[in-house]
Amino acid sequence: MKEFTLIDTFFKEKGYQRKDVMLGIGDDCALTQVPQGQWLATTTDTLVEGVHFLPDSPARAVAHKAMAVNLSDLAAMGADPCWINLSLSLPNADEAWLGEFSAGLRELCEYYSVQLIGGDTVRGPLSITITAQGFVPENQALTRKGARPGDFVFVTGTLGDAGLGLDLLLGKANLSGKDRQFAIDRHRFPTPRVSTGAMLRRIAHACIDISDGLLADLGHILKQSHCGATLDLDKLPLSAAMQSLNDREKALEYALSAGDDYELLFTVSEEQKGNLDTVLANYNLKATCIGQLNGQAGKLDLRLHGEAYSFQGQGYQHF
């Protein structure tokens, strides 16, 4: 199958079409329009087979994850997603795989009103690079450097499930039934917290998505905001699957250091805490307060049952 036939068959003029796309797939470039008063948020993530997903992962899960990790970065910035570019490196043009992959991609594009505007397909080891863009009103983006001492630390969803799901697939953990399926789904089909991110624009001081693990990603906020933090580990939101693990220490380790959850970690001042509760309730969203920031730059105190807790693990290492 030629590159152009492949693109026409699986990607061109398929899926969600936006009015701000003046020219989509099929020319040297796509042409798009950014509304006045909006900044453009841009992120790029690459997934490599055998590194970021297991060999022989279902194509639909690979597409979902490639989209979700990028949408999650937009969410962490408080941006509304608009366009993606896809670069697909494939060992061969496997039509069944491409059919599933493109369907998975389309599904998330439809759901989040995102248009695929271009990309590249090349022959090579299986890997997917997506560059995603979104709009955020001028000066309202959520950065890592806006946190202040006294802010409360929140996370969306539950922590560590994706890491548990991966270990289940690798035979390094043991669960069955619904709990097992839940954790594996969290690993394969993470939910980018797009609506929560947009809602946080006028409320949060700082925000990041948890891709490398809670402590590693909190570390980025602490470093860039020159703050310290105390976390109350009793408050970490754990799923029923996680709680069903017999090993409580191991569950804490997943929650603190496993990557790939794509929950949002954000900080909110005392004054905005009431607003946050109202908005979360109105939109039926959930976030849990797990600690508070202080002025001791870079210092992280973990407390369990009211006592200091020592943790030696670290987040995902890329090299």
Add this chain to the structure above:
Amino acid sequence: MKEFTLIDTFFKEKGYQRKDVMLGIGDDCALTQVPQGQWLATTTDTLVEGVHFLPDSPARAVAHKAMAVNLSDLAAMGADPCWINLSLSLPNADEAWLGEFSAGLRELCEYYSVQLIGGDTVRGPLSITITAQGFVPENQALTRKGARPGDFVFVTGTLGDAGLGLDLLLGKANLSGKDRQFAIDRHRFPTPRVSTGAMLRRIAHACIDISDGLLADLGHILKQSHCGATLDLDKLPLSAAMQSLNDREKALEYALSAGDDYELLFTVSEEQKGNLDTVLANYNLKATCIGQLNGQAGKLDLRLHGEAYSFQGQGYQHF
């Protein structure tokens, strides 16, 4: 070396900085601003070792080519380059290689006033994906579908050199001295025709860059513009290196079907031909008229010494 150290050492806050970048490398997303009255042009190209460049190619050449192929797509659209995102898949964090690669990237960023605003570094087989963006005034972009019967067909530079250069490196062609070096440099360090592209905005009807070979890329214009063309092969611009080949037939084959030249192929109406000549002269740019379009959709006539010329080759096949 950790991913973050790698990014800080080789990419963050290095090289050209633009005022329309509100936030660059180091957060979940970059934040940028598009000027009013401008559309955003976006393109993505991936280069895989062993597919798009030879194993053990100099890192500086790999960086140059990864940038040039993307800038060339912007040029073909008539867009002024502004930002790039880089995804780098590396088997290991080789600091010498990264030093050369990042220097090569910075060189082109400086020259074309482009800022690296983000990206991803992952462990995997060597491959580089760049998403490049540029500005083009509303409704002035050069597309593939704007050509009309009667338009004259032009190309910039000389044709086929990059293909010849590749064959020299592979031992499939034989040249020595300056001619050899010229062709190899054209393969390794193609020049994106950025200023020519911008200059063509008010002059050309259609434009494409030659990445898959003259005939393959002309084919895209003919198909999308519903035109045919007659090309006068005596007029194809050939470099001194190409002319020094003893095999005239082989030289024509390179010029017609070898890819990777990244020259611009564009069409201009009879009325605009005078304007084109003036502007080319003013800016000291060069383009050669090689034929004319007609209304016979999809029909391509090649003429050599006034007679029909039959050519069986085809452009680069991606799969």
